[in-house]
Amino acid sequence: MDVDNTPTRDEELWFSDGGLVVQAEQSLFRVYGGILAARSPVFKDMLSITQPPDAETIEGCPVVRLPDRAADITVFFRAIFDSSFFEPHPYEVSFQSVLSIIRCSGKYEVGYLRRRALVHLSYDLPTTLSGYDGDNSSTNFNSFLGSPASRWIPPCIAAVQLARQVNALWVLPVAFHHLATTDKKTTQKVLDCTSFDGHPAKLSGDDQFVFLTCSLLLIRLEHDAVSFLHSADSSPKCVGGTKCSAACLKAMTRVHRYMAGIVGPVPLGLCGSAGIWPDLSKTCCAQCYGFLKAADAVARQEVWDKLPSICGLPPWPELERMKADALKC
Template identity: 40%
Template structure:
C-alpha cells in the first residue's frame, strides 16, 4: 500500500457514514465513506473479491485506510451504505421510504449481490404498482398501501423504466408506461420531444405504440354510457334514465381534454355525477359495465406496451419477492 495521499479539498466526508473504526475508505464521485470492510465483505461476495484482489499498482490510502473507488453515483452509494450500516434506515415494507432510496438500494444491491436488500427493495418498489386491476370504487389505478409516494415528474418515470430494465422487474412497467402516457401529454409530444434521448430506442418505440393504443381506449371506456340504448329492468320513468346517461356522456366530454389518455380514470361514480340520477337497476348495471370495461383495458395493458401478459409478470414478481 502506498503512503497516505494528500487530502483532496474537493472530497467531502459523508459524516453519517464515516466510522472511526472503519478499515476502508470508499470513494464515489467526490464523496468519501469510511466503513467496515468486514461487514461489506460479509454482505457481498463482490465486495469481498474487491477487497482481496491484488492491487497493481498498490492502492492509495487515507488515514491509514486503503481507498476503493466506485463508479456508482454518490447518491446511490449513500443510501445503499445507510441500508447496510443503519438498521433504522430502509426498514422492510410497510415502513415508509422514498423513490430515491428504493432506486439507490435496489440498483446497488443488485449490482453487488446483496440478496436480502435486493428483495426488500423489490418489495418496496412493487408496493407502488399493482399487478391486479383496480376495483370500481377505487378512484385511482395505483395502490393505496404503497410504502412510497408516487412519482410526479416525467424524469422519475424515466428512472423507473431504466431501473426495471436494469434489475429485471418488468412487472412495474405496464402501470409506469400507463401513467407516463396519462400524465404527460400526447404520445407524439411525449415520445418525440420529452423522451427522445432518455429512453432506449426499443422502449421509446414500445412507449409510442402503447401510448397510441392507450389513448384510443378512452372511447371504449365510455361506451357503457350509451350501449345498450335501453337497460333491461329499468324502473325509471320512460326514457328518463337514457337521458341521464346522455347527460353524463356530455358531462364527461368536458374532461376528455385533461384525461384523453387516461381510460382507467375517465369516469367517477360520485355525488354530483349526472349518472347518479338513474334508477337503481340502471345504476348497478352501469357500474358493473364500467368495471368490466376497466378490467378489459387493464388486461390489455401489458400487450399494448410489448410486455408479457399479467399472469407471467405476476409470476416474475412472486419469484423475485417471495
C-alpha cells in the same frame, strides 16, 4: 475558476473504528469491511484479495475505489449500516433512494436490499387494477403524479430505464401508462429527457417507440372504456324507465365533452374523472345504477388487461409470476 477535487469525508458514514475506506467520486466513507463482506459476495471477493505492502491507506485503513455515483453509494451504505434508514414497505422511503438501492444492490448482489427496494417500487407501479386504484404507495413517487409534467416525467422514465436493466418488467405497463397520458406539449419532453436528480432517465429507441405506440392505443381504448354508456341495454329489473335512459344519455354526453377537453388519454379513469357517478346515483333507479357500475368495472378491467400487450410485454399473469420469483426470499 479552479475546482477543488480533494476527496472529503462523509461524516455520517465515517466510523472511527471502521477498518476500510471506500471512495466514490470525491466522497470518502470509513466503514466496516467485515459487514460489507457478510452482506455482499462482491465485496467479499474484493476484500479477500491480498494487498501489496505499498497499497494506499488512509489512517491505516486500505482504500477501495468504486466507479459508482457518490450519491448512490451514500444511500446504499446508509441502508446497510443504519437499519432504520430504508425499512420495508409500508414504511415511507424516497423514490430516489429506491432507484439508488436497486442499482447498487443488484451490482453488489445484496439480495435482501434489492428485494426490499423492488417491493417499494412494485407498490408504486402495481400489477393489479385494485393496486392501481388503491393508495398503497410507500414512496414519494406518486407525489410526482399530478404535478407539472416537467416534475413527474423524469422519475417515471428513470423507473422504466432501471426496470429494463434489472429485468423488473412487471412495473413497465403502469409506468408507460403514466407517460402515455401526456399531451402534445409534453410528449417532446418525454423524448428529450435524460436524467432525474442525477439518475439516468432516458428512454431507449425501442422504449420511445413503445411510449408513442402506447399513447395512440390508449386513445382507442378510451372509446372501449365508455362503450357501455352507448348501449341501449339497461338492467332487466329497471324501474325508472325513460328517466334512467335520459340519465345515461346525459352521462354519455358529459364523458364525451370531458374527452374533448382533456390533454391526454385516460381510459382507466374516464367515468370517474368526468364526474358522472354522483348524478347517475341521484337520477337512475338503484337497479340501473348498479348495472352501470358493474359495466364500468368490467370495461376498466378489460382496459387494464390490455396494458401489457400494448407495451409489448407478456400478459399480467406471467408478469406477476416474474414479480413473485424476484421478490421471494
